[in-house]
Amino acid sequence: MxxxxxxxxxxxxxxxxxxxxxxxxxxxxxxxxxxxxxxxxxxxxxxxxxxxxxxxxxxxxxxxxxxxxxxxxxxxxxxxxxxxxxxxxxxxxxxxxxLSPMNAVRIDPDRRRIVAQGGCTWGDVDAEAQAFGLAVTGGLVSTTGVAGFTLGGGIGWLVRRAGLACDNLVGADVVTADGRYLHTSEDENPELLWALRGGGGNFGVVTSFEFKAYEVGPTVFAGLVFYPGDKAADVLRGFGAAAASAPDELSLAINLTTAPPLPFLPEEVHGKPIVAVLGMWSGQAEDGDAATRPFRELAPVVADLFGPMPYNAMQTLLDPLFPRGMRNYFRSAFFNDLGPATVDALVSSHSQVPNGVSELHVHHLGGAMGRVPADATAFGTRDREYILNVVARTPDADGFETAVQWARAAGAALGPDAASYVNFTGETNEDIVRASYPPATYQRLVAVKDTYDPTNLFRLNQNIPPSAGSDRRQG
Missing domain, CATH: 3.30.43.10 (Uridine Diphospho-n-acetylenolpyruvylglucosamine Reductase, domain 2)
Known part of the structure; x- marks a missing residue:
């Protein structure tokens, strides 16, 4: 049985x-x-x-x-x-x-607030918010859930202008382990709100999120440009130099990937290593060409697909590449710069990619995210300029373990000081979770856990166990 x-x-x-x-x-x-x-x-x-x-x-x-x-x-x-x-x-x-049936979104355009139920995806939120010209930092794939994305931090195309999704969380409704229904804000249960801003799903079921929103769109200047795979080192070095002076309205990422068989790419590159620079300029659309130009001239160009587009088009641009039903494993690492050792490690990992759907994402951070005081939220790492997300995928079980081992090695290649991001960690590991937060932040999260979930009922997450003195009968 x-x-x-x-x-x-x-x-x-x-x-x-x-x-x-x-x-x-x-x-x-x-x-x-x-x-x-x-x-x-x-x-x-x-x-x-x-x-x-x-x-x-x-x-x-x-x-x-x-x-x-x-x-x-x-x-x-x-x-x-x-x-x-x-x-x-x-x-x-x-x-x-x-929570998926609970997917209502309410917009308050006068106060610039978005209220989303716990089952919403970012596609749900963007569809409603853009009707009023508003947005908040959302997922790079529109089918991503608002809840997990926000509770772990939330890195997206508005991260440099608006900060993380969790930085803009101003209120939430929560069902705790003892069945209480609480509202949290800066004035009501503020320590719980602090913990929800990056501490994951450790403290209850969040049934509603309230976000501060920003005027964005409806048109942004965004897209991607492709470079030959053998120019990866040049692209990475040039990207690092250009990113040092990038304005907050510009968020970009590099994908070290394999060229898909799409009509906008020449047939001779299909199935071969390729480098894509993706990004979005959320300032005045007419300034976007000049703002993105330094990142579109890093090496000989295979295809340049940057241009004016609806914000929601950029938010769904990657959806076809991340369909439901594939096997996925992610590994992550924050790091400081694209210096020689880092570039060499990334290029080496790219050369060993196990299949055509696994890839390396390097996302530029900083801007508004980096200016949030370290103790203002539970999010653990704000002093690094970049994050590597290693995406290991296979269509079925065949080759998946090989891809996972590649991802682990690619993340480790950046060194022991490259802290992980809980949303991009493909396994549960107490050491990884502890290392994702500064010691004082972790202990503060344990104290919140002791208050709201002393039995560790909510333990299927990147878990922060209650302290040894708490009632842990469920642990």
Whole structure:
């Protein structure tokens, strides 16, 4: 008998019937026709079978699900967009709180505020906010969930102008481990708000996020330019030199990748190593050509696709490259500059890429993100100019472990001082989590964990366990 079946039998039909009757949403069980669809997540590397899935339609459903998981001793997973790289949005034999039906967005254009429910994706938010010419730092793939992205930090095309997504989180509604429904802001439960700004999903289920928004679009100057793969070192060095004087309105990244068979690229480069510089200028669109020009002349150009485009077009530009159902593993490392040793390490890792869909992303940071005081949020690393995100992917199980080993080696090649970013860490590891935060920040997060989740009910995340003196019966 499987773990899922055993848990179903232990719970009993009367208990499950009572839970189902108390929900406005849907209780999905392994015997239901919709179960396989309901249990699937974006990252196919994790194929798990929860005992129960609660598809929540409102806060009351979330409270009931949390209370049920706690009372029955069930492992609890919380799913927003379902993009969790380590697979935290599902579990074997436990209960999944699926927030995806809770995807309403409310815009206050006068106060420049965006309120998004916990099941929203960035596509949901951008569609509503751009109707009013507003935006906040969102995911580079529009199907990414607002919740996990924000709670771990949130790096996107507005990061240098507006800071991280979590920097712009001004309020949230949270269901805690004991079933309480709390609002947090600078004036109400402020320590919880501090922890939500980068401390991950450790402290409860966030059912609603309120963001400060910015005037952006509807047209931005954005796109990508491709360079030959054998010019990677020149492009990286030139990028570093140009980035030193980049204005805050300009956010850019380098992809060391493999040329896809797309019509805007010459056939002779298809399937070969290639370098893409991607970016967005969010200032006045007519100034974008001049602002991006230094990054579009770093080497002989294969194709230059920069130009004016709708903000939402840039926000969905990478969607086709990150479809649901592939196996994914990410590794990350913050670093200071594109000096000779770093360039050599990146070029070497690119030369060893295991397949045509795995790649290295180097994202330029700084700007508004770097000016936020270190203790203003729980986000751990603001003093580095760059982050490397190593993307290891395969269409199926074949070759996946090889890709994972490549990703680990590529991240480690930048050295032991290159701290990780919790959103781009493909596995749970207490040492990696600890190293992602300064010691004082980590201890402060433990204190918040002790207050709001002393039994570690919310442990399927980049976990910050409660202190040894807390009640850890669920841990």
């Amino acid at each position: 499987t773990t899922t079946q055993a848990r179903q039998d232990t719970l009993g039909e009367a208990t499950l019937g009572e839970l189902a009757e108390g929900l406005r949403g849907e209780l999905v069980r392994p015997t239901d026709p919709s179960y396989d669809e309901a249990r699937s997540i974006w990252n196919a590397a994790h194929d798990k079978r929860p005992a129960l899935i609660v598809r929540c339609r409102g806060v009351a459903d979330v409270i009931r699900a949390v209370e049920f998981a706690r009372s029955e001793g069930l492992t609890l997973a919380v799913r927003g967009g379902g993009h969790s790289i380590p697979g935290f949005s599902t579990t074997d034999g436990g209960l999944v709180i699926d």
